[in-house]
Amino acid sequence: MSSQLAAIRSEFLKVFTTRVWWGIGIILFVYVAFVAAGAALLFTNIPGAANSPAEAGVLTQPHLIYGFATSIGYVFPVLLGALATTGEFRHQSLTPTFLANPNRGQVLIGKLVALTGVGALYGVIALVASVGLGGAALAIGGIDPLLGDSDTWALIGRAVLAMALWGAIGVGLGAVLPSQVGAIIVVLAFTQFVEPLLRLAAGFSSITADIGRFLPGAATDALVGPSFYSLMSAQQGALEWWQGGLVLLGFAVVFAGIGAATTWRRDVT
Template identity: 60%
Template sequence: MSASHSAATVASTPASTFVGAIRAEFIKLFSTRMWWVLLMIMVAYVGVMAAAMAGLFGSNMGDAGGMPPAEEGQLATLPSLVYSLATSLGYVFPVILGTLAVTGEYRHQTLTPTFLATPKRGRVLLAKLLVLALVGALFGAAALIGTVGIGGPILAATGNDSGLGDTETWMLIARAVLAMALWAVIGVGVGTLIPNQVAAIVVLLAFTQFVEPTLRAAALFADWAADIGRFLPGAAGDALVGASFFSLVSAGATSADPLLWWQGGLVLLAIAVVAALIGYVSAWRKDVT
């Protein structure tokens, strides 16, 4: 079933209640191939990278305690770095999914029947945000299956502690799932803010893969830049999770401390809310043709 046909069919069904709107969003999302294709690519990607890091660093170090100290508030064990690849590399997949979930409705012109079925547009947007948050958490769990399920055994095979008996590791895993949920919500905000699908994906990829990494690298050389850089989305996501390879590399480069985990979560949530609110006012409320 095509994305436009399935979405149009669901959107034309009554969904006047909030529960109905949520159900419609779930059906629209899961009736297409988009979500599971992104999911499979993500799991394969982070799994391969986790295997490479666990094998390379694990065989050279022989013990997880040999890691150099990370920044304040960040975990510095090898398992934490391997497992956090689920978010530090995989976050782009739920944010793309969230963006496509909105821009696809503009592209396939399914917003008109959606708004006819649910005239209160704010209710539609809230339902989409909630559904993508839950699916983003699913992506987080899947990504962690890739990093923990592949990286953990390799760490053990190279004589390292897998860290799975450590409470801090499981706290990191829980925060990683939360981070991926927030990234999906940010994707919805981006799609609402930039309704054109091609433009939204280009802007999203350009920022996440080039602009922010460049800014975070530049922040290593100036304290004032580091004070600003820690509020970037990727840096906030790393702070929420509590570990990332980038944070280890940047440890001690500046005097600026990273955000605490809850501060990072609030920054990600604020970015999503602001983007969605601006998009709601500027585009979501306009007439749809």
């Protein structure tokens, strides 16, 4: 147990002693704040939007705005997780790490725990942007930001969980694809182009819809709440929130398991 805790502390130290984590965090905040506040201002200019009541179970403008924290922000924790893992191969820092702790499984678990924690921190940063600035823009425009609503706080809690799971997915992906450039290309290409197109195509038949709801972005929407992406795809039969969480956890476990069985076992120099 003590060696596992030491491995976790070591991985946290690796993350927080570099400039990468806060550089990505700043970009995350600015990006989410700009999109959330901009979309909120658009809502406030829709005739009658300020007078639309929030009904139980009905998608509301504030929840759509707050959901930007994950619907566009999830790429950042997965990217950091991938960079944290592939950087070990690129800079050959795995050699002293494995010399200090020959139990490679403990090292990988430590990295998963650490980046899950940092992913949760990114969730808080993204929510400060979407709820803070987006909610302020809604309030200025006369729309109730629903900050006293229990559903809003449930969404906030699930968003933090989703971002934490994406941090773990990034670690697993980095273990499967040790090339840093390759991992970055895969993350950006899939999250920004491939999956949005797949989700759009999934709405054309019941067969593709059944497959599409298990895509990681769709699972994130199921966990947190519907986003603009899910509305545009017109996808039916979304997963329950807990099922979406299990799908994301499954991606993290599968990627980490494949990485542990392949690249993580190879000799390092």
